[in-house]
Each structure stands twice: as structure tokens, then as C-alpha cells.
Amino acid sequence: MMRVSFATLAPPALVLGCAVLLVLGNVVPAASSPFHVPIFAVSLTGKYLAYAILALALDLVWGYVGILSLGHAAFFALGSYAMGMYLMREIGRRGVYGNATLPDFMVFLNWTKLPWYWYGFDHFAFATLMALVVPGLLALVFGFLAFRSRVSGVYLSIITQALTFALLLAFFRNNMGFGGNNGLTDFKDIAGFPLQADSTRNGLLLATALALALAFLLARFVVLSRLGKILIAVRDAESRTRFLGYRPESYKLFVFVLSAVIAGIGGALYVPQVGIINPSEFSPANSIEAVIWVAVGGRGTLTGAIIGAVLVNLGKTYFTSALPDFWLYALGGLFILTTLFLPRGLVRLFEAKPVAALSEVPATKARAA
Amino acid sequence: MRLVLFLIGLVLLPAFARAGDPSNAYSAFASGDYDAMAAAVTELAAAADPHAGAVIAALQAGRLYATEDGALLIRGDDGNYTDLLSGKPVAADEDTVKKIRMNNAVRRAVEAAEGGLQLFAADPATRRAAAETLFKSHDTAALSALTRARAKERDPSVAEAMAEAEAAAIVMSPDAPEAAKLHAVAVIRARGDLEASALLASIPSPTPAVAAAAHNGIVAIQRVLQLWDVAESVFYGLSLGSVLLLAAIGLAITFGVMGVINMAHGEMVMIGAYVTFVVQEIIRAHAPGLFGASVVIAVPLAFIVAGAIGIAIERGLIRFLYGRPLETLLATWGLSLVLQQAVRSIFGPTNRDVGTPSWMSGALPLGGLTITLNRLTIILFALAVFAALMALLRYTSLGLKMRAVTQNRAMAAAMGIRTPWIDALTFGLGSGVAGMAGVALSQIDNVSPNLGQGYIIDSFMVVVFGGVGNLWGTALGALLLGIVNKFLEPFAGAVLGKIAVLVLVILFIQRRPRGLFPLKGRAAEA
Numbered sequence: 001m002m003r004v005s006f007a008t009l010a011p012p013a014l015v016l017g018c019a020v021l022l023v024l025g026n027v028v029p030a031a032s033s034p035f036h037v038p039i040f041a042v043s044l045t046g047k048y049l050a051y052a053i054l055a056l057a058l059d060l061v062w063g064y065v066g067i068l069s070l071g072h073a074a075f076f077a078l079g080s081y082a083m084g085m086y087l088m089r090e091i092g093r094r095g096v097y098g099n100a101t102l103p104d105f106m107v108f109l110n111w112t113k114l115p116w117y118w119y120g121f122d123h124f125a126f127a128t129l130m131a132l133v134v135p136g137l138l139a140l141v142f143g144f145l146a147f148r149s150r151v152s153g154v155y156l157s158i159i160t161q162a163l164t165f166a167l168l169l170a171f172f173r174n175n176m177g178f179g180g181n182n183g184l185t186d187f188k189d190i191a192g193f194p195l196q197a198d199s200t201r202n203g204l205l206l207a208t209a210l211a212l213a214l215a216f217l218l219a220r221f222v223v224l225s226r227l228g229k230i231l232i233a234v235r236d237a238e239s240r241t242r243f244l245g246y247r248p249e250s251y252k253l254f255v256f257v258l259s260a261v262i263a264g265i266g267g268a269l270y271v272p273q274v275g276i277i278n279p280s281e282f283s284p285a286n287s288i289e290a291v292i293w294v295a296v297g298g299r300g301t302l303t304g305a306i307i308g309a310v311l312v313n314l315g316k317t318y319f320t321s322a323l324p325d326f327w328l329y330a331l332g333g334l335f336i337l338t339t340l341f342l343p344r345g346l347v348r349l350f351e352a353k354p355v356a357a358l359s360e361v362p363a364t365k366a367r368a369a
Numbered sequence: 370m371r372l373v374l375f376l377i378g379l380v381l382l383p384a385f386a387r388a389g390d391p392s393n394a395y396s397a398f399a400s401g402d403y404d405a406m407a408a409a410v411t412e413l414a415a416a417a418d419p420h421a422g423a424v425i426a427a428l429q430a431g432r433l434y435a436t437e438d439g440a441l442l443i444r445g446d447d448g449n450y451t452d453l454l455s456g457k458p459v460a461a462d463e464d465t466v467k468k469i470r471m472n473n474a475v476r477r478a479v480e481a482a483e484g485g486l487q488l489f490a491a492d493p494a495t496r497r498a499a500a501e502t503l504f505k506s507h508d509t510a511a512l513s514a515l516t517r518a519r520a521k522e523r524d525p526s527v528a529e530a531m532a533e534a535e536a537a538a539i540v541m542s543p544d545a546p547e548a549a550k551l552h553a554v555a556v557i558r559a560r561g562d563l564e565a566s567a568l569l570a571s572i573p574s575p576t577p578a579v580a581a582a583a584h585n586g587i588v589a590i591q592r593v594l595q596l597w598d599v600a601e602s603v604f605y606g607l608s609l610g611s612v613l614l615l616a617a618i619g620l621a622i623t624f625g626v627m628g629v630i631n632m633a634h635g636e637m638v639m640i641g642a643y644v645t646f647v648v649q650e651i652i653r654a655h656a657p658g659l660f661g662a663s664v665v666i667a668v669p670l671a672f673i674v675a676g677a678i679g680i681a682i683e684r685g686l687i688r689f690l691y692g693r694p695l696e697t698l699l700a701t702w703g704l705s706l707v708l709q710q711a712v713r714s715i716f717g718p719t720n721r722d723v724g725t726p727s728w729m730s731g732a733l734p735l736g737g738l739t740i741t742l743n744r745l746t747i748i749l750f751a752l753a754v755f756a757a758l759m760a761l762l763r764y765t766s767l768g769l770k771m772r773a774v775t776q777n778r779a780m781a782a783a784m785g786i787r788t789p790w791i792d793a794l795t796f797g798l799g800s801g802v803a804g805m806a807g808v809a810l811s812q813i814d815n816v817s818p819n820l821g822q823g824y825i826i827d828s829f830m831v832v833v834f835g836g837v838g839n840l841w842g843t844a845l846g847a848l849l850l851g852i853v854n855k856f857l858e859p860f861a862g863a864v865l866g867k868i869a870v871l872v873l874v875i876l877f878i879q880r881r882p883r884g885l886f887p888l889k890g891r892a893a894e895a
Contacts, residue, residue, distance in 0.1 A: 068695045142875075149879040154630045154694050158829045159875050165826050166871040169864050284826065288702050295699060328710035335703020339696040340689055 008220055011303045012213030015049065019209030023202040039198050044317065046205040046273040048310045049212050053266030055293040055309035056212070056302060057259040060219050062291070063300030064228065065255050066235035067152075070287050071160035074167050075135035075260040077281035079267025081171075082134055084184035084277040085118060086127030087195075091188050104186070105179045115177045124191045131268035132261045139260030140253070147249035147256070152238070161284045168282035183278025190272050201273070208269045212306070215262045219302055222258065231255060289331070295338045298345020307346060395453070398424070398469050399435035406471070407478040414482035414514060420453055425482050427453075428475075434466040442466055478510065485514030488531065493524045500530035507537035507568065533560050540572050540579075550579045558586035566590040601738055602855045608744040610851025611751035612813070614844055615806035616824040617831035618758060619799035621843040624832055626775045626795045629687060630698045633705040634828065635821025636712075637679060637800045641671035641807020642816045643712060646721045661726040664808060671804035679800025683793045691792075705821070713818045723811040747809045754805060755844055761798075762840070771795055830874045836884025846885060850874070 022045055025037035054076045061067040088103040097107040101114055120126040142163060146156060174180035193200040222228055233241040234248040241248055271277045280286075290309075297308025312334070319327040342349065397409035410428070413421035427433040427443045434442045434450065441453040442461060450461045471479065484506070487499035496518070503511050515535040522528040536553035539545045545553075554572075557565045569583040569590070620634045645667040652663050659666070682704065690697045725743055733740045762768035773781040774791050782788045807820070814820060827850070835846030850870060857866035878884075 068698070145876070145879045149882050151878055151882045154698060155833060155878065155882065157695065157698060158630070158833055159878055162826060162830060162871045162875055166868045166875075169868050169871075173864055288699070291699060292703075325710070325714060328706045328713075332703040332706030332708075332710065335706070336686065336700050339693075339700040339703075340686070343693075343696065 007303075008217070008224075011306060012216050015052075015209050015216075015306070016213050019045070019049070019205050023206060026198065026202055039201055042198075042205050043201050043273050046201070046208045047270060048313045049205070049208040050266045050270035050273065051290070051293070051313055052306040052309040053208070053212050053215055053269070054263050054290050055297070055305035056215055056219055057262040057266065058290050059294045059297075059299055059302055059305035060222070060262070061255055061259045062294060063302075063305070064223050064231045064235060065252055066238075067252060067256065068154075068157045068291065069160045069256075069259075070157045070284060070291065071162075071164035072259070072263055073287040073290055074164035074282055075139060075263035076267040076270070076290075077167070077171075077277070077286075078135045078138065079131040079264030080271040080277040080281060081178060081184070081267075082121075082127055082131035082264070083268040083271045084187075085121040085130075085178075086124060087187040087190060087272060088179075088184050089118070089122040090190065091186065094188050095186070103179070103184070105182065106177070109174060111177075118177065128268060131264045135260040135264035135267075136257050139257045143253045143256040147252045150249070161287070164282050164287055165284055168279055168284075171279035171282060179278070181279065183276060184271075185276040185278075187272065187275055195272055195275065204269065204273050208273070211265055211269055215265065216302060216306070218258075219262070222255070223302070227251065227254075292331070292335055292338065294345075296334060296342070296346060298347035298349075301345065301347045304345045304347035311346070395424075395441055396439055398433065398441060399439040399467075403472045403475055406469075407474045410475065410478040410482050411510060414485045421482070422486055423453060425479055425486065428469065428471060428479055429483070431468065433469045434461075435469055436461065436466055441469075481506075481508045481510040482514075484508070485511050485518075488514055488518035489521075493527050496522070496524070497527045497530050500527065500534045503534040504530070504537045505564065507534075507541045509538050509542040512538040512542065532556055533565075537568055540568070540583075543573060547576050547578060550575075551582050554579060554582040554586055558582075558589055561590050561593045563594065566594075597736065597738060600736075602859070603852060604738060604740060604744075606852030606855035607748055607848060608851070609854060610848035611748040612806075612810065613824075613827055613831050613851055614847035615747075615751045615754060615809055616803070617828035617835075617847055618755065618840065618843055619802035619806070620828050621832045621835065621840060622758070622771075622802070623796055623799035625839070626771050627687075627691075627792055628694055629691075629796075630694060630701070630829075631682075631687075631796075631799070632698055632702040632825065633682065633708060634701075634799070634803055635823075635825035636705045636708040637675045637803035637821070638807040638810060638824060639712065639816075639818065639821035640675050640678065640708070641667075641804030642723070642811035642814075642820055643716060643721070643807070644671040644674050644804065645808045645811040646716075646723050646816055649724055660724070661728060663724075664726055664729065664812070667808045667811075668805050671808045672801040673804075675804025675807070676797040676801030679803075680793050680797040682800070683796035687796065688789065688792065709818045709821075716818070718818060720815040720817045723816050725812055729812065743812050747812065750805075750809055754802060755840070758802065759840060767791075767794060830871065832884075833878060834874050834884060836881075836886035839884075839886040842884055842886035 022037050022042055025035060026039060026042050029036040054072065057075070058069065058072045061069055061072075089101075091103065093100050095104040095107075097104055099107050102111060106114070121130070142160075146159065151159065170176055171178055171183075172181055178184065187195055189195055190200065190204075193203070195201075223231065230241065230246055230251055233244075233246070234251055238248050267281075289312075293308040293312045294305045295308070296304075296312055297306065298304030312331075315330065316327065319330055338345075394409040394412045397405040400406075410425060413424060423443065424433065424441070432444045433453075434444055436442060436459075440459075442450040442459055443453055444450055450459045450466065451457065452459050484499050484503050487495055488503075490496055490499070500515075500518075503515065512535065515531055515538060519528055519531040519535060522531055533556055536556035539549050539553040540557065550572075554569065557568055566587050569586045572579065572583050575583060616635075616638055619637070620631060623629055623631050623634075645664065648667040648670060649660070649663045652659050652666075682701075686700055686704065687697055690700060729743045729746050731742050733742060733745070762772060770781070770786045770791050771794075773784070773786055774788055774795075778788060781791075810820065810824070814823070831843060831847045831850055834850060835842030835844070853873070854866055854870050857869050860866075861869055
């Protein structure tokens, strides 16, 4: 069972504490005060934390089971779309065409009735459930097929990339019924709270921080349990684990689905804070970018994934506005330098010697392919 | 004896002359009777009278005049008149001659007659064009001219075109006998294109037998046309497949020998395309005459440039990451971002214009197909590159060492092969081939910094599908994926077709996790 230790409680406490501080900084001081936190900073932080949830999910499969998924942003985007569909339905008559049931883009495409898969998305609870179920189901089907036939290593990476690429192409199609190229946008409110209001945005940041904290605790519970030991065994010596009588594919499948569900939660919290979801979220480049967050922070640590996601995205926000041409050099360089010089990530950089609770096993010694 | 024959000839001659007595026909023009004129035009054309061409041309141009005594004159550009039959100049003015006018019936007869006259032209191409025109107009009036022209025709292909035109006229004529119509339907059916099918569908008031024959003909023609469609899909599929092959084959080499997934492979393709662009810019500026050879010059240059960059990547980056394939993947992805941005900084983010040499543009008709020369060139180029690589692997010392390292790296090293060198050369070779692929792609795709990204996922699919370490698998995988893609497109549209291919490959990997042709032996269990 999980020991209640500093390493377990500190990261979620820190995340929640920072979020509360930011919200207080926005609410309590007057707008003129130097301590006032502008609302865009609140939303930006909320976005980073949603990315951190994705990074956490990816670390769970990559860091602990050795599945390098290059399509994890697909689960994130599916969660986003589920929530985006709810937000679309919530617009109701306030849309440009004033149609109570049909979203604007369907009216524009001359559709007369709602496609069946949009039913139920007018309920917040249903949409939230779908944000978990749809990514989970996709991961279940895909993972079942892939792990059963022992697709692993770079092969698995490549077909996960193909999966997200196929979804990207599919969601670009207008007749898929998800808004095509433009995606879903122009949201008004969520569960009755207007999205533009500061209070809603503060609330969303707190919700995201809470979700991240809970996801962290859940992931940590999983990796520290007996199950977690087997996962690491699968990562480091899959054949040996199999010969010892375990079924690696079942363990892999469980973690893959769990990870997809966590990523879906991240997506569902992401979309109300950025106000748009479109197919480019599915692009393979996004998934690979998520991998570098984990790599920078340190894979197989969970904490590192969160730190990496926030740091890299802070850098992205800064560079894309200050030195737009420089950003891709920086990102590319980050990939190269991290893999060459920082294979264990930032988190472990500051540790003199590996702490058992944080780094159960040194980074994978992959065998020559 | 000769005298007797001569006498018989004398007796018979007027009878022959009567059959198409031109003087009767000529007098009809002066009469002002439009029906007689139309008949006369047809008659003159049918008789292939030496002056018929001149009369009809003059009628068309409105230059045919008649004197009061019925002689026909042609008014020249200078306003002077010449006698039609004798060709001598005649003194006449506006008051003494009458312009011959036409109504629609005469005009139709003139047009048909013009077509008929060209059937007897000296140039076979003109005769064929006339037959084609008559096939399209399927004018029953031209029937007799067609029959006679076909009897005289020496050129078999022109005779065939005439037979088709004749058949078209027969099926359209209301009074042709059923047997003739049935035969005509068979001739049109043999022609077998869309026009033939349309013609068969528009036969006026057919008898049941003719209608049945026509229906069968339409079905048969549609089947043939579908066959051509299939052939076209195969060609476009091969074209797409050869592009995929070019893009994927370098990847397959590096993956097979080194177990390294090079995410920057697409950027090597992109660099090859930019090399073509630079070569063309230099040629345009300094030696415009060499433009036709620009692509040929660019191929080895692209190989050298991309290969050198590849070796630099291997020495500077990848060799530090051996044994960590997933990290290699990430590092090369980072490199691809840097290379893209570098090209964007140097050449700008927009598409650059790469020209196609004249010998590669244009198309080649082949049956029902139009084969564009640039695509054909790329197919041949891909096959040549493939053959060269196979030969290199099979017959050279480097190829032998590369195969040894692929099969068992440790054993190869123990036998004295310097595996680091082989790795570097392999990576350079793979990158160089990608550069050559870039030259080919510059001819059919936009040359932009994102060029490589569009192909990288497809290339991976090909390598994964074909199996690692086996170039035959890569070739078969590329061509199969290309063809399947093109066959799915008409049913599902381009995007859904692509999605279907991706899903198919993902499912295929379930059945055969190591591709079509997996490596056997110890190397298989990596």
C-alpha cells in the first residue's frame, strides 16, 4: 500500500497551493495593486495544468511501462471534444443562427437534425462521463489489439502516431459532425456559469488543480502498489516477466486505459479555459511535444512530468510571442539536449543519489534493436 | 477489236455521265430553288466532281454568283469574277450577276458535303478527322460518300474510322434495314468509348433486336471503360507507391541496419527538394540552356548534400544514443524541427517554385489512359533507385558488411567489421536516397519547409508494413499501399481512403507484428 510520505503529498499540495494563491491574487487585491494577478494569467496557468495532466498520463505509460505513445494527445483531444460538444449544446439560442438544438456549424451545413452521437451532450454530467469513457474505450480497443499481438517498441510508437494522424484526418472532415476545420468554439457558459466571467475562470483553475492533484495521487497509488512493481518489471524485462507467470499484456492494457482516461480529464478541463477545440489538437506533433515535457521533467517520476509540462509551456508562451522564429530551434534543441545530456530529467538532476520513492529503477536500459 | 471496245465505250459514256450529270446540278444553283440546290450540293459531293470543292467553298463564303444565262461565277477578293467551269476571268458587274443565297436546308447539305469532300482528301490525317467529325454528327446524308470513301481507302486505321462513321450514320437513318443496323451496332460497340455508348443510347425508334443489341453494346462498352478506370487507378496507385517507395526506402535501410527510427528523414527529402530549387536558380541565372538537365544535375547533388548531412547527424548525434531507440526517435524529431526552421529562415516559409523540364511535362495517351510523363519518370526513377540499392547491398563490399551488421551486430564486429563506420555510411546512404526522393517530389509537390512532414507518417507505415531489414518488403509495401489508397479513393474520398489505409495497416500489424517479411533468426527477437 501507498505510504503517506512527503514525496506523495508534496506535489499535489504544491499544485493546489499555487492555484489557490493565484486565485486569491486575482480576487483579493484591487486591480491596481502590484500583487494583483491578471485573469489571463489564471487561465494560462489553468491551461498549463491541463497539459500537466496529459503529461502525467503519458509518464504513467512511458515512464513506468515503457510504452512510448506518440498519440497520447489524441485521448486528450477526445476528452476536449466531449466537453466541447457539451459547451456547444449549452450555447442554445444564443448562437448566430439562434437554433435551440443545432450548433451553428450544423445549421450552416444545412443539417436539419442532430446526429445521434450528439444526443445527451446537453447534460453536463453525461459529457463529463463521455470525456472519460470515449478515450478509455479507444485505448481499450487499440491497446487490446496492439498488446495482444505483442507490438512493442518503436513499432508501437509509430502505430500510435498513425492512430492520432487518422483521427486528425477524420476530424477535419465536415461531415463527421464535429465542426470540421474550425472545430468547436464560441462557447458561452458552462453549467450555467458564463465562461468569460473571472469567477468561472478562477473556479476552472481550481478544478484543474484539484483534478491534477487527484490524478497524481491515483497514479502514484498505482505505481507504488504491487501492480506498479509488475509494471516496472514489464518495462525492464518483458519476456522475463512473462516467463515468471505474469501476463504483461493485461498490465499494459490496464495502465494504457487508465492513462487515456486521465488524459481525457485533462482535455475536458482544457477546452473551457482556452475556448476552442479543433482538429489540430490531434496532430502528431502535439503528441510528441507532450513526450518532451515528460522527458525534460524526468520520466518515471510523475512529479517530473508536471514540472516539465509547466516549464516547457512557460517557455513556449514566452518565446512564441517574444522570438517567434526562435521557438522551433529552442524546442528542437530541447529534444536533442534532453536526450543527449539529461536523459533522467530535471527532477533527478538535483538529486545527489536516487531516492527510492521517486526513482524506483534507473532509466530503461533498452537492448539493441 | 479495239475499235469495237471504243465504240461500246462511246455508247456507254453518256449513260455514265447522266448518272451524275454535273451540268444539271450546276444549273440548279441558278434556279433559286432551294430544294434543288440542296440536292445538287449532295449530288456534286457524292460524285466527287472536280469543281464541287470550289462550288461548296464559294457557297459557304457567299461568293458564288450566277449570270442571267445560268453560268456560275466566283467573285474573287478583288471584286473580279471568274467562270467556275473554265476558270477564265469574266467581265461582269453587280447588275448583271445574281448572288446565290442559301437557306438552312442548303446550309446543312453544304456542311455535310464539306465533310464528305474531306473524306477524299490526300492527307490521311484530314480523312481521319473528317470521319471522326461525321461519326460525331452521325449525319445520314453523308452515308453514300462514306461508303464510297471507305471502298477507296487504303489506310486501315482511316478505313476503320470511316466504317465507324458509316455505322453511326446507318443506326441513325430511319430506313436502313435491320441487318445493316445490327452490323452497325456491332461496329460501334467495337469502338468502345463514351461517345459510342452515348450513340448507342440514342438510336431513334429501334426494332427490338436492334434495341437489344444496342443495350448489350452499352453494357459491354461500360465494362471496358470500367476496366480502363481500373487500369488508371493502378497507374496512379503505382505512381503514389513509387513516391512512397522513394521516401521510405532510405528509412528502411537505416531502420533495418541500425534499428534507428530517423524522424528527421522527411527533412532529408525536403533538403533534396531545396537542392533542386537551388540548382534551378543557378541554371536560370547562368546557363538557361541547361534547364532541361537541371533535374538530372540535381539528383547526384541532392544525394551528396543530404548524405553528408546524414553522416554529420550520425556522427554528431545518433551514435551517442545507440541502444536507446526511443530516445533516438525523440532526438531526431527535435533535429527535424531545427532543420525545418533553418530552411524556413534561409528560404522563407512560402512554397518555392521548382520548374519541370520540358521532357518531363506532357502526357502519353495509351488506350483509354493518359499517362503523365512526370509521373512515369518518377516511377522509372524509383525502380532504378531500388534496383541500384539492391545491387549495392548484394554485390558490393559495403553491402555485404551492411547485411552482416543487420543480421548480427556483435558477430559482425567480432569478424573485424568496423560497425561505427558501417553505421555512419548506412545513415549517409539512407539520407542520400531521401535527398534523391526530394528531387523527384519537387516535380509533383510544393517545395516548402513542411514537405517532408507530409510523407514521414506514410513512410513509416510502409516500413512497418513491409517489414524491417528487407527492401523487397519495402517495395511491395509501398506499391501495395499506393494502389490500395487509389482504389479506396473513388469509394471513400481521399481523406477517408487515407484513414482506411491507416486503420488497415494498424490492423495488419496485429496479425503480423513484424511486417510482411519479418527477419528470421536471432535478429528477429530484438
